[in-house]
Amino acid sequence: MEAEFSAQVSARLGDRVAGIESFPGTLGRVRFRADAALDVFRSMRDDLAFDHLSMVGGIDWVDHREAFYVLWSDARRAYVILSADLPAQNPHIESATSIWPSANWHERETWELVDIHFDHHPDLRHLLMPDGYAFHPLLRSFKLHEPEELEVKTRNV
Amino acid sequence: MSASAESRAAGKPVGAPLPVVTQAAVPFIEIETLRAKEFVPAAKEALSAMIAERGRGELTQPVFNWAGRNSLFPLHWGLACCAIEFAAAFGARWDAERFGVVPRSSPRQCDLMIVNGTVTWKVAHKLITLYEQMPEPKWVIAMGNCATGGGPFRTAYSVVPGVDKLVPVDLYIAGCPPRPEAMLDGILKLEELIRERKE
Numbered sequence: 001m002e003a004e005f006s007a008q009v010s011a012r013l014g015d016r017v018a019g020i021e022s023f024p025g026t027l028g029r030v031r032f033r034a035d036a037a038l039d040v041f042r043s044m045r046d047d048l049a050f051d052h053l054s055m056v057g058g059i060d061w062v063d064h065r066e067a068f069y070v071l072w073s074d075a076r077r078a079y080v081i082l083s084a085d086l087p088a089q090n091p092h093i094e095s096a097t098s099i100w101p102s103a104n105w106h107e108r109e110t111w112e113l114v115d116i117h118f119d120h121h122p123d124l125r126h127l128l129m130p131d132g133y134a135f136h137p138l139l140r141s142f143k144l145h146e147p148e149e150l151e152v153k154t155r156n157v
Numbered sequence: 158m159s160a161s162a163e164s165r166a167a168g169k170p171v172g173a174p175l176p177v178v179t180q181a182a183v184p185f186i187e188i189e190t191l192r193a194k195e196f197v198p199a200a201k202e203a204l205s206a207m208i209a210e211r212g213r214g215e216l217t218q219p220v221f222n223w224a225g226r227n228s229l230f231p232l233h234w235g236l237a238c239c240a241i242e243f244a245a246a247f248g249a250r251w252d253a254e255r256f257g258v259v260p261r262s263s264p265r266q267c268d269l270m271i272v273n274g275t276v277t278w279k280v281a282h283k284l285i286t287l288y289e290q291m292p293e294p295k296w297v298i299a300m301g302n303c304a305t306g307g308g309p310f311r312t313a314y315s316v317v318p319g320v321d322k323l324v325p326v327d328l329y330i331a332g333c334p335p336r337p338e339a340m341l342d343g344i345l346k347l348e349e350l351i352r353e354r355k356e
Contacts, residue, residue, distance in 0.1 A: 128315065130278045130281070144312045
């Protein structure tokens with residue numbers, strides 16, 4: 001089944017996919033090129049029947065960042081993971097909200113915690129932090145502040 | 158010998174008209190007016206002397222303090238698990254209402270804010286707004302370790318390290334979470350504070 005899925009992805013997406021790895025509990029982890037994000041999303045939904053976006057997240061690997069998407073297909077009854085490597089400087093990727101509306105809040109959260117910018121997002125505001133919060137706290141470069149320092153910085157923004 | 162006894166002794170029939178009392182009756186209201194004419198100026202004078210000597214606040218403040226401490230109205234809002242203990246304190250088993258403590262849902266009807274839970278920066282300005290909507294005089298109790306100093310989340314990126322960074326706190330209740338008995342004890346301690354309040 002995983003081999004079959006892998007062949008389907010390669011046939012549909014070609015060089016927009018950098019590789020498919022096996023990942024426990026899913027059909028695999030599809031690494032795609034960030035500049036082809038919208039094509040990949042649309043193809044996954046329309047051609048490969050992944051009709052539900054379960055979550056969006058981000059990882060800070062210090063030298064680069066990774067955005068990942070967990071998809072579910074009712075027809076296949078299986079998960080798949082999409083992931084894209086982004087540069088550490090100015091990481092940005094196309095928003096998935098036009099394909100799966102459920103991406104909206106997940107992308108807001110990913111943006112505020114690991115500072116990945118989602119282009120053409122309808123409403124990229126803070127979700128868990130107050131407006132004007134000065135930090136992206138799940139970045140590795142974020143230090144655990146002394147409470148007083150955090151207070152001053154948060155109040156002054 | 159009175160007139161009626163005379164008539165009885167003389168064999169006259171009982172029921173003859175009684176003699177008229179000639180002394181003029183003073184109406185009751187007139188007596189009160191006479192007393193008031195003497196009393197009110199004297200009382201005014203005495204009161205003015207007391208106010209001049211001790212200040213108006215010292216005479217009236219105990220009355221306000223007595224009324225205030227026996228009907229504390231806490232704001233009915235919950236932030237975290239301390240709110241469960243807060244709710245339990247108003248249930249049948251602990252029944253905080255026997256101390257005159259009644260939670261109200263509008264900050265404009267409250268004089269006590271019990272901050273029961275972790276205060277995040279996201280909710281901080283809402284907390285300040287609620288505090289500012291409460292009429293004076295007002296008190297704040299920080300209930301539990303989170304409200305007191307951030308608790309286990311003190312260094313977290315999203316948590317206010319103690320609600321005293323935002324509003325003035327009168328009393329801290331330790332515990333994680335404090336039991337309802339501790340909350341009631343805190344309220345009784347606050348009543349003692351209000352008893353000593355000067356203005």
